Amino acid sequence: MEAEPEEASGDPVLELDGVSKAYGGTRVVRDLDLRVREGELLTLLGPSGCGKTTTLRLIAGLERPTGGEVRLNGRPVTGDGFEPPEERDVGVVFQEFALFPHLTARENVAFGLKGADESDSSQRVDDLLELVGLTDHGDKHPDELSGGQQQRVALARSLAPEPHLLLLDEPFSNLDVDLRVEMREEVRRILKEAGVTAISVTHDQEEALSISDRVAVMHDGQLEQVGTPEGVFQHPRSRFVASFLGHASFLSGRVAGDAVKTGLGSVDRDLIHGLAPEYDGTNVDVLVRPDDVAAHPVDDSRQANGEVVHRRYLGPTVLYRVELDTGDVVGCMHNHATEVPLDERVRVELAADHELAWFPQGAKRVADGGRVVDGADAA
Numbered sequence: 042m043e044a045e046p047e048e049a050s051g052d053p054v055l056e057l058d059g060v061s062k063a064y065g066g067t068r069v070v071r072d073l074d075l076r077v078r079e080g081e082l083l084t085l086l087g088p089s090g091c092g093k094t095t096t097l098r099l100i101a102g103l104e105r106p107t108g109g110e111v112r113l114n115g116r117p118v119t120g121d122g123f124e125p126p127e128e129r130d131v132g133v134v135f136q137e138f139a140l141f142p143h144l145t146a147r148e149n150v151a152f153g154l155k156g157a158d159e160s161d162s163s164q165r166v167d168d169l170l171e172l173v174g175l176t177d178h179g180d181k182h183p184d185e186l187s188g189g190q191q192q193r194v195a196l197a198r199s200l201a202p203e204p205h206l207l208l209l210d211e212p213f214s215n216l217d218v219d220l221r222v223e224m225r226e227e228v229r230r231i232l233k234e235a236g237v238t239a240i241s242v243t244h245d246q247e248e249a250l251s252i253s254d255r256v257a258v259m260h261d262g263q264l265e266q267v268g269t270p271e272g273v274f275q276h277p278r279s280r281f282v283a284s285f286l287g288h289a290s291f292l293s294g295r296v297a298g299d300a301v302k303t304g305l306g307s308v309d310r311d312l313i314h315g316l317a318p319e320y321d322g323t324n325v326d327v328l329v330r331p332d333d334v335a336a337h338p339v340d341d342s343r344q345a346n347g348e349v350v351h352r353r354y355l356g357p358t359v360l361y362r363v364e365l366d367t368g369d370v371v372g373c374m375h376n377h378a379t380e381v382p383l384d385e386r387v388r389v390e391l392a393a394d395h396e397l398a399w400f401p402q403g404a405k406r407v408a409d410g411g412r413v414v415d416g417a418d419a420a
Contacts, residue, residue: 051079053115054206054238055100060109062095069095071262073109077206077240082232084241086249087259088285093242096259097208100240101133102126114205129206132199136211138191140183146170146194147179153201169197173231189220189227196228200235207232209241213248225252246286250274258282276314276398279406283328283398288360290334290371291326293402301399303327304346304367305334305391314396315407324402331374333393336363336381345386347371352383363389 055077062070070092077083085093098104100111102118102125111119113131118124132153140149150169154162170176173193183191192212199207212228213221229252232239243249249256250270257267258281266278277283280291294303296316301308308327310316316325339345350370351362354377361373361381371389373381381387400407 051081053078054081054113055240056110056112056115057096057100058110058112060096060099060106060111062092062099062104063107068107069262070099070106073264075257075264075267077238079238080233080236081254082229082239082241082252083255083257084243084249084253085257085259086243086246086285088244091259092262093244093259094210097210097240097242100206101131101208102129130202130204132202132204132207134192134195134199134207134209134212136214138183138195138215140191140194140198142183145180145182146175146186146190149183149194150197150201153198165201169201172200172234173197174227187220188216189224192216192224193227193231196231200231200237205238207237207239209239211243212241213243213245221248228252250286258285260285275396277328277407280400281405288331288372288374290329290331290369291400292329292369292371293324293367294327295324296320296322301325301327303391304365304369305389308391308397312393312395312397313399316399320401326400326402328398328400329371329391329393331360331372333391333397334371334373334389335375335392336361336373336387336389338381338385339388342386344388347387347389349381349383349385349387352381363387365389 053076057073057075060070060073061068073096085096087093095104099106105123106119110117113129118129141152144152147166147170150166151162154165170179173196175190175193178186178190186194213225216224225248253270255268256270256273258265258273260281266273266282273282274286277286283289292303292305294301294308299310301310301313313327336349347363347365349361350364353360357377359375359377361375362370363373364370373389375381398407
């Protein structure tokens, strides 16, 4: 993986150096290198089974790595000096919230403050209930609270002892869709207001892109790419990242001087991100998202360059899949009021007004400085 771009400023709270984890002969986490800096919210994003939850458990001390080193605030916490979870000053918010049903919200929050002065503890609980917007709900038990309120209590309890690092394991997975959107915005606000450094784990692309300062995309136990949400979405370093972060289509083309010739016409070379001179005369695949292309019905079939082969109604929008005469298949997103019949011949046009990512044909990863980082024969 390329060097991490656009890190937050400040000292690293967490450092992973070559961290691996194997169960028997199977490595589920492989050679992870990562830095998370003070005040940053980083999300580990990837499909089920990619190793992200195992990585979270390695950071928390719930698992021991089989290789590499974990450091917290510059202090090694693995190897011969392995520190158990209770000594790491790391808080965890589980997806089940894990609240004590017999305790009130106030008592649940105070649970993490054992040994603290009673008056100081009471003030800390008051401050946290105010922070999470539950000042008037402190005397309620978990079964008297909504799912979103329970999540806020769990978050406040984890913040109570002021951990150096907070880990959130699929924190919104138990909430319905509308509440999930509301709570992820609220949780980001709370974390930023508290000034806490946090790592979240999710398989939800929209969630990761919307709440994170940086996103670390995982696949098959490895970090595929780390960067800002805008960076990883607009300039993915691998076809996996391109496809996992949203609908991705690949438009075959050939580099010819100042343009790339494609089945949708010529694309100005300046619109292709980082296309080095070494690729003149070569075949490339240009990444296009559904909002980068548009399909239009035609009166004269001779104007058409493709056929609608799939239609997916999404409410506000409709996603069409169009097979071009060149053999490429592209996704097009239209307003729900625009009807493009299935199996109809259409004209597809490129509508992008921003830089487009690209890959050498046959390569899994994008080229870097004129060199293919990971070719078709790799891995």
